[in-house]
Amino acid sequence: MKTLIVIKKQEYEWLLDLFPGVHPLLLPICNKPFIEFFVDFSIFTGSNAIRIVSDGPLRDVERYCENGSRWGVEISYGSMLPADELHSVIDKNRRFCQEERVVIISGFLFIHYDKKSDYASLFASLPSGELFSCGRGSISLTGTPVVETNTTTGASPFSLTALDSVGKYYRLSMDILKNGLTRYVLPGYSSESDCYIGRNVVIPKSAEIKKPVIIGNNVQILSNSVIDKNSVIGSNVIIDRESVISGSIVMDNTYIGEHLEVKDKIAAGNLLIDPESGTTIVMEDPHLLTSMAQSKVAGTLLRRVVHALAATLLIILQFLPWFLLRPILGIQGNWKRDKGQYHTGLPGKAFTMTKTTIGNNGPLCAIAKALSLDRFPLLFRVLSGKLLLIGSQPVLINPATRVIPNSMSGYRPGVFSYAEAEDWPEIGIDTEIVEHYYAVHGNPLKDIAMTQKALFNRTH
Amino acid sequence: MNISEKNINSYTILSLQGILNASSAPQLKTYIAGLPDAQSIVVDLENVEFLDSSGLGALVGIARRKKTSNAVIKLARMNERVKKVFEITQAYTLFDIYDDVSAAAEA
Amino acid sequence: MIFHLDNSTSQPVGIVILKKRIDASNSSELQKAFAHWLQQTNRLVFDCTELDFIDSSGLGAIVSCLRKTLEHHGDLKLAGLGPKVAMVFELTKAKKLFSIFSDSSEAIQSFSVVDPK
Numbered sequence: 069m070k071t072l073i074v075i076k077k078q079e080y081e082w083l084l085d086l087f088p089g090v091h092p093l094l095l096p097i098c099n100k101p102f103i104e105f106f107v108d109f110s111i112f113t114g115s116n117a118i119r120i121v122s123d124g125p126l127r128d129v130e131r132y133c134e135n136g137s138r139w140g141v142e143i144s145y146g147s148m149l150p151a152d153e154l155h156s157v158i159d160k161n162r163r164f165c166q167e168e169r170v171v172i173i174s175g176f177l178f179i180h181y182d183k184k185s186d187y188a189s190l191f192a193s194l195p196s197g198e199l200f201s202c203g204r205g206s207i208s209l210t211g212t213p214v215v216e217t218n219t220t221t222g223a224s225p226f227s228l229t230a231l232d233s234v235g236k237y238y239r240l241s242m243d244i245l246k247n248g249l250t251r252y253v254l255p256g257y258s259s260e261s262d263c264y265i266g267r268n269v270v271i272p273k274s275a276e277i278k279k280p281v282i283i284g285n286n287v288q289i290l291s292n293s294v295i296d297k298n299s300v301i302g303s304n305v306i307i308d309r310e311s312v313i314s315g316s317i318v319m320d321n322t323y324i325g326e327h328l329e330v331k332d333k334i335a336a337g338n339l340l341i342d343p344e345s346g347t348t349i350v351m352e353d354p355h356l357l358t359s360m361a362q363s364k365v366a367g368t369l370l371r372r373v374v375h376a377l378a379a380t381l382l383i384i385l386q387f388l389p390w391f392l393l394r395p396i397l398g399i400q401g402n403w404k405r406d407k408g409q410y411h412t413g414l415p416g417k418a419f420t421m422t423k424t425t426i427g428n429n430g431p432l433c434a435i436a437k438a439l440s441l442d443r444f445p446l447l448f449r450v451l452s453g454k455l456l457l458i459g460s461q462p463v464l465i466n467p468a469t470r471v472i473p474n475s476m477s478g479y480r481p482g483v484f485s486y487a488e489a490e491d492w493p494e495i496g497i498d499t500e501i502v503e504h505y506y507a508v509h510g511n512p513l514k515d516i517a518m519t520q521k522a523l524f525n526r527t528h
Numbered sequence: 529m530n531i532s533e534k535n536i537n538s539y540t541i542l543s544l545q546g547i548l549n550a551s552s553a554p555q556l557k558t559y560i561a562g563l564p565d566a567q568s569i570v571v572d573l574e575n576v577e578f579l580d581s582s583g584l585g586a587l588v589g590i591a592r593r594k595k596t597s598n599a600v601i602k603l604a605r606m607n608e609r610v611k612k613v614f615e616i617t618q619a620y621t622l623f624d625i626y627d628d629v630s631a632a633a634e635a
Numbered sequence: 636m637i638f639h640l641d642n643s644t645s646q647p648v649g650i651v652i653l654k655k656r657i658d659a660s661n662s663s664e665l666q667k668a669f670a671h672w673l674q675q676t677n678r679l680v681f682d683c684t685e686l687d688f689i690d691s692s693g694l695g696a697i698v699s700c701l702r703k704t705l706e707h708h709g710d711l712k713l714a715g716l717g718p719k720v721a722m723v724f725e726l727t728k729a730k731k732l733f734s735i736f737s738d739s740s741e742a743i744q745s746f747s748v749v750d751p752k
Contacts, residue, residue, distance in 0.1 A: 127615050145611070146627065147620035160624065162631035329728050340722060347718040352658070353691040356726070490581055498588055504617040505581040 069191060070117045070164065071110035071171045074157050076150060077124030079176035079204070079232070086234060086348070087319070087336055091128040092176070093120075096320065097237070098244050098300055099255055099266070099284050102178075103129055107139050108253055109179050109226075113171050114188035119164050121146040121157055158210070165210060169196075175205015178229045178240055182251040185225040204230030238334060238343030241317055245280050245298055256282060266303065284320065304360055323358040374512035375457040378519060379450035379483070382457075390444045393436050402427030402436075409465040412454075413480045418465050419454055421446070440526055446483040458519045460503045461485035479503065486510075489522035531559050536633035539568050539602075545575040548583030556586050565597040570632045574605035579613045591622055600624070604632040636665060638672055644747045649679040650739055653686045657693030665693075669700045677709025680742040684715035689723050698729060710734065714742040 080092035087095065093103040103120070110118050118141055120126060120133075126145050136143030144164070148157050154174055158165055171191060173179070181187070191209065198208040205228065231237055244252060249262055256264030262280035269283055274291045277283075281295055284303030289295065293307045296314030301307070305318050308326035318324065319336035334341040337359030338351045351357040397403040404425045409418045424442040427433050436442070449455040455462070459482025486506045487499040506518070529546035540563060548556065563569070571587070573579075587603070594601045604626045606614065614620045626632035637652040649672050657665060672679065681697065689697075697713075704711040714736045716724065724730040736742040 123621065125615065125618060130615070145615075147614070147625050149621070149624060156635065159631045159635060160626045162626070162628040164627055327728065328726050330726060333722075333726075340726060342718065342722060345718055347722060349688075349719045349722050351690075356691060486581075490585060501584065501588065501617040501619045501622075502581050505584070505613070508616045509581075 069114040069171065069188070070119070070168050071106075071113065071115040071173065072158070072161060072165065073106055073110075073118065073120045074148070074154065074172065074174040075120070075122045075124075075176055076148075077122065078150065079230075080124075082232065082234075086339075086341065091125070093126075093129045094132055095237075096302060097178070097241055098252075099264075099282050099302060100252070101132065102231075103133060105179065105181075105252070106173065107133070107136070107141065107143070108183070109173075109181050109187070110171065111139060111141060112181060112183065112185075112187040113191045115141065115171065117142040117144070117164070117168075119144045119146055119161060121148050121161065123148050123150045123152070154208075169209060169211035172208045172210065173205075174208070175202075175228075176231050177202065177205040178231055179207075179226055180229065180248070180251070181226045183253060184251075187225070190225070200226075200228055202228040202230055204232060234334065234341060234346055235343050238317065241300055242298060242315070245282065245300060249280065254282065256284070290326070306360070321360040323360055325353075325356045328356065371456070371512050371515070372453060375515065376451050376453075378516055379447045379457050383444070383447050386439060386441060386444045386447070389436070389439050390441050393432060393441060396432060397426065397436060400427070400429065400432075402429055402433050410462045410481060411465055411479065421449070421455075421462060423462075437526070440484075440523055443483050450483060456480050456482040456515075458482045458484045458486065458489065458515050458522060461487055461499055480507075484519055484522040486518060486522075488525055489518040529555055531556065536570075536630060539570050539633040541570045541572060541629060541633060543572040543575065547578045548576050548586070549578060549580045550582035553582045553586035556583075557589065560590050565593070566599050568594070568600040568602075570602045570604050570626075570629060572604050572629050573610050574607055576607065576610050579610050581617075584613060584617060584619055588619065588622060602626060602632045604629045636661075636668060638668070640675065641743055644743060646678060646746070647676050648743050648746055649676045650682055650743075651679065652682045652684075655686065656688040656690075657686065657696065658688070658690040659692040662692045662696035665696045666699060669703065673703060673707055673709075677704060677707040678746050679704060679709065679711045680714055680736075680739050681711065682714050682739040682742075683717065683720055684738070686717065686720050689720050691727070694723060694727060694729055698732065701732060710746070712736060712742040712745065714739040 075093065083092040083095060094101045097105065107118060118136060120129060120143065130145055133143050146161055148160060152160070154172065158172070193213050194209055195213055196209050196211055198206050200207045207228070229236065229240060231240070254264055256266045258264045264282045266283055266285035266287065268285055269287045271277060271289050272291045275289045275293045277295045278297040280297060281299050283301045284305065286304045287301055288306045290307060290309045292310045294312045295301065295307070296312060298315045299313050300317045301313070302318055302320035302322065304321045306323045307313060308324060310326055311324055311328040311330070313324070313330045315332040316330045317334045318330070319334065322335050322337055324330060324335060332343070334343055335357060338357045339348055340351060340357060341348045394403065404427065406423045406425070408421060408423065410421050412419050422445065424445060426436050426442050446455060450457050459480040462481035463479070485499070486502050490502050529544060529548060529552040532543045534541050542559070544556070546552065560569070591601050602624045605628070606625065624632070636654065639650055640647045641650050651672065701711045712734045715738050716735060734745065736745060
């Protein structure tokens with residue numbers, strides 16, 4: 069038996085806005101990443117190989133699951149297009165689907181299974197075709213049964229829930245916590261029922277913890293705090309003094325300030341979500357709720373220094389021609405400036421930049437263009453750290469143009485762009501492709517070489 | 529880089545072998561320019577040892593050209609190295625990608 | 636912040652309409668203005684229908700307004716909390732300190748039912 073998991077981006081997009089930075093397949097449900105429930109279920113059906121197929125990025129999922137050796141199964145990954153129907157996905161994965169029977173799980177579904185049931189013999193005896201569906205997704209099976217059985221399945225030993233709203237997510241977590249702890253394999257150390265506690269959890273004597281509860285790793289609960297019943301606390305969490313958490317989910321890397329009361333909510337970083345109404349507030353006070361994610365400054369510092377040095381060199385080289393040509397081009401009307409609001413690398417933050425375009429009249433314009441003098445004023449922004457020397461093409465803030473999605477963490481605006489250096493078409497998604505490439509493969513030295521290439525390419 | 533050609537159904541299957549980078553990308557472009565514009569193709573990538581952004585640029589360029597002439601380009605049998613490049617660049621959003629050549633040449 | 640006196644009941648009630656956000660940038664302004672309003676009446680209502688966001692300094696200002704009103708033997712009531720503002724009041728337990736009404740006319744009515752001390 070094998071399992072093919074087909075998940076479309078469209079089905080989980082709502083989660084990207086809610087929990088940016090967490091791939092929806094890695095969203096913890098009772099502190100267990102969502103994808104692990106799929107893996108567990110696949111193994112229970114007797115699968116020895118799992119393929120995860122999506123039209124969205126799977127990089128983070130691949131980084132987490134790797135090749136599946138941790139679970140003793142072989143996990144591979146595939147891609148599809150948003151418009152693909154299930155049969156074309158099966159075509160695209162024909163080599164995987166050959167020879168053995170395949171359980172196909174399609175949709176962003178939670179499968180309520182029970183680890184004590186015997187799914188392997190059940191699936192081996194079921195006929196092919198769609199077995200279960202819940203409107204938003206389905207489980208189907210290919211191939212012919214190995215053993216014919218005359219039994220009808222009767223009450224199915226599992227059911228499906230499509231995860232399509234934060235309310236469903238919350239209710240699912242609460243349902244597992246209250247009724248399903250024995251059905252699933254959950255992380256943490258459990259010395260008594262209804263209570264799972266991770267590693268390195270500090271609980272002072274004055275704090276109170278009531279079952280059922282799940283607590284992740286590296287959690288500090290400070291004096292006189294109460295973790296009331298029905299709470300899920302993630303990893304790397306601090307609950308400060310005299311706060312009360314009840315019926316709530318506190319996601320990974322969250323700090324909850326002192327004297328607070330979190331009741332029937334989801335707290336994630338500096339977000340507080342009311343799962344029933346869907347109301348979300350962003351806390352601006354770091355002493356109330358904060359995200360504790362680590363920043364990656366060290367790597368970018370070297371990059372900045374190298375870029376600043378190279379920019380200084382370019383400023384020195386370009387200064388004289390700029391000084392001579394700029395006034396003439398200005399008088400001729402060949403030096404056009406456009407002020408605009410551009411995206412920075414940080415979500416929701418903008419900066420103002422003036423873009424220069426040089427006209428097309430006469431030899432002076434040609435010289436100025438060949439020397440990339442239009443970028444000269446921007447070089448100073450590299451020194452102030454606003455721009456990289458070479459990076460992504462700065463994106464104007466304008467709903468009509470390409471939007472920076474949350475997942476695109478590689479975007480860092482530059483004076484020159486990788487697309488220019490690579491002679492790529494500078495439009496839409498094509499530009500993004502080459503930018504993604506260098507977000508991973510770039511390094512400061514390569515950046516210098518790419519800048520040279522950009523300078524050279526722009527003259528041609 | 530070696531390019532070998534065969535035909536299955538109405539598709540021309542191009543099997544690439546070797547390195548697809550800035551120096552070999554023009555070779556692929558010229559080869560495909562030699563085929564009729566309306567010819568749909570399947571590019572078999574199993575034996576591509578290395579793919580960089582220029583090589584990817586060539587494939588994207590071909591996809592754009594095929595689209596304007598109502599033909600199709602499909603990719604088949606990506607190995608792990610090639611898959612990684614497609615994953616980080618999200619170039620998979622532009623192509624039909626198959627794990628089997630004959631399945632690609634059917635639809 | 637708009638202030639007016641409502642004379643529909645036996646004693647005048649001061650209605651303050653809070654707008655957009657109360658945060659570090661305008662919370663001291665609110666406290667200053669509140670001292671003047673308190674001289675006119677000790678029965679006050681903050682109408683929060685148009686308030687979108689409140690941070691901890693804004694919350695601190697409102698709580699100190701309440702404290703001052705209680706010192707003057709009056710009451711400060713809240714009306715028309717939107718879902719986001721209500722969440723902050725719940726989170727910080729400030730909700731327990733105030734009488735909260737769904738709109739300002741209900742809050743005004745409540746003053747004539749039970750007289751403040």
